[in-house]
Amino acid sequence: MISFKKQTVDESAERPSGDAAGPVSAMPRIASLAQSGDLIRTLWSRLLSGSRASAHPAKRRRIMKLREVGSCVIVRTAVLATIAAKALAADLPPVQEGDWIVRDFPFHTGEVLPELKIHYTTIGDPKGEPVLILHGTAQSGAVMLAPQFAGELFGPGQPLDASRYYVILPDAIGHGKSSKPSDGLRTAFPKYDYDDLVDADHRLLTEHLGVKHLRLVLGNSMGGMETWIYATRQPGFMDIAVPMASLPSPMSGRNWMLRRLIVDSIRTDPDWMNGNYTKQPRSAQFASVFFAFATAGGNQALQRIAPTAEKADALVDQRLAAPFTADANDVLYQWASSHDYDPSAGLDLIQATLLSINSADDERNPPELGTLDREIKRVKNGRLLLIPASDQTAGHGTTFVARWWTKDLDALLNAAPRVAVPR
Numbered sequence: 510m511i512s513f514k515k516q517t518v519d520e521s522a523e524r525p526s527g528d529a530a531g532p533v534s535a536m537p538r539i540a541s542l543a544q545s546g547d548l549i550r551t552l553w554s555r556l557l558s559g560s561r562a563s564a565h566p567a568k569r570r571r572i573m574k575l576r577e578v579g580s581c582v583i584v585r586t587a588v589l590a591t592i593a594a595k596a597l598a599a600d601l602p603p604v605q606e607g608d609w610i611v612r613d614f615p616f617h618t619g620e621v622l623p624e625l626k627i628h629y630t631t632i633g634d635p636k637g638e639p640v641l642i643l644h645g646t647a648q649s650g651a652v653m654l655a656p657q658f659a660g661e662l663f664g665p666g667q668p669l670d671a672s673r674y675y676v677i678l679p680d681a682i683g684h685g686k687s688s689k690p691s692d693g694l695r696t697a698f699p700k701y702d703y704d705d706l707v708d709a710d711h712r713l714l715t716e717h718l719g720v721k722h723l724r725l726v727l728g729n730s731m732g733g734m735e736t737w738i739y740a741t742r743q744p745g746f747m748d749i750a751v752p753m754a755s756l757p758s759p760m761s762g763r764n765w766m767l768r769r770l771i772v773d774s775i776r777t778d779p780d781w782m783n784g785n786y787t788k789q790p791r792s793a794q795f796a797s798v799f800f801a802f803a804t805a806g807g808n809q810a811l812q813r814i815a816p817t818a819e820k821a822d823a824l825v826d827q828r829l830a831a832p833f834t835a836d837a838n839d840v841l842y843q844w845a846s847s848h849d850y851d852p853s854a855g856l857d858l859i860q861a862t863l864l865s866i867n868s869a870d871d872e873r874n875p876p877e878l879g880t881l882d883r884e885i886k887r888v889k890n891g892r893l894l895l896i897p898a899s900d901q902t903a904g905h906g907t908t909f910v911a912r913w914w915t916k917d918l919d920a921l922l923n924a925a926p927r928v929a930v931p932r
Contacts, residue, residue: 528645
């Protein structure tokens with residue numbers, strides 16, 4: 510087991526919702542903002558223009574301050590307008606969005622969807638080494654372009670420099686701009702699970718993007734669980750697997766209990782009407798806010814930002830009053846899809862060099878269970894990086910802040926052998 514030294518950077522600023530929610534998560538607003546291709550390009554261009562900025566100390570300080578204060582995709586409209594104007598001249602690597610339609614996609618239940626749309630974002634030249642990045646529950650690939658993640662990874666000289674790597678960020682089934690219940694089928698949409706998500710991503714890579722082998726698969730939370738599945742089901746397809754904020758064991762315990770309560774809160778809401786509602790059931794927002802406080806944020810960080818009942822009330826009120834743009838059926842499906850997650854049977858099959866990254870204060874994957882310490886021994890080239898808890902970490906949301914683990918990823922990319930690709 511490897512541990513980081515305690516860092517002093519304050520990462521308690523607003524974070525994306527869902528699986529990367531931190532102590533002051535901007536839960537409802539990130540979902541709608543992440544849908545905007547213009548916003549994606551604006552943020553990415555500002556990110557890259559900052560990394561290529563002049564070495565003038567004052568300018569560098571202004572850029573770093575912007576990154577620190579704006580360490581999420583949520584910023585004020587006036588600031589966005591300013592950023593967009595300055596970003597036009599930025600020298601960007603290719604950033605593209607696309608859709609692929611899969612015909613007659615079969616789900617694990619036996620259901621078949623005549624047309625499944627998979628939306629994806631890519632960064633860099635398709636001739637670069639392919640890298641797959643997988644997002645968390647209730648998010649999209651666009652969320653992974655947030656500065657505290659992408660700003661530490663994809664810039665010049667960074668571990669996944671987009672001038673060298675071809676970075677692929679798909680929207681999982683049921684998320685973002687990919688096919689989901691709210692597109693029209695509502696509860697007639699097939700009941701997907703994480704195996705289906707991995708199958709769809711693999712087909713996107715191999716059948717549409719022409720990827721024959723990945724240098725790296727990296728995922729956070731739900732994306733971390735998908736990474737465990739991917740490494741067991743396609744063991745020769747990647748050189749490196751980095752599952753974060755996840756365990757290679759059956760969905761269980763408090764993690765599933767609280768997910769189940771989100772699902773039941775929606776299903777038992779009279780306004781849900783078996784999924785045929787005419788107005789969004791309020792239960793989806795309340796249950797999502799409850800879940801985020803209960804399973805993310807970190808005990809020490811939450812105590813630091815809400816040391817009194819008054820400040821705690823203000824934080825809860827802020828979350829509940831924020832706009833909530835998610836669809837209740839989408840939310841229900843997203844959390845229910847984790848019910849049968851269990852990659853444990855295939856851990857001995859993993860060929861990739863695997864680095865599991867978790868935080869000591871992860872509320873959903875508590876290290877005191879001993880699960881990772883036990884199961885990582887079954888992965889022949891596997892090891893664990895555990896980030897120590899502090900008032901600067903964010904519980905389950907810690908791993909979304911890439912500065913905690915970029916040095917280890919960089920070393921891994923430089924050292925990990927390449928898995929032989931079958932001809």
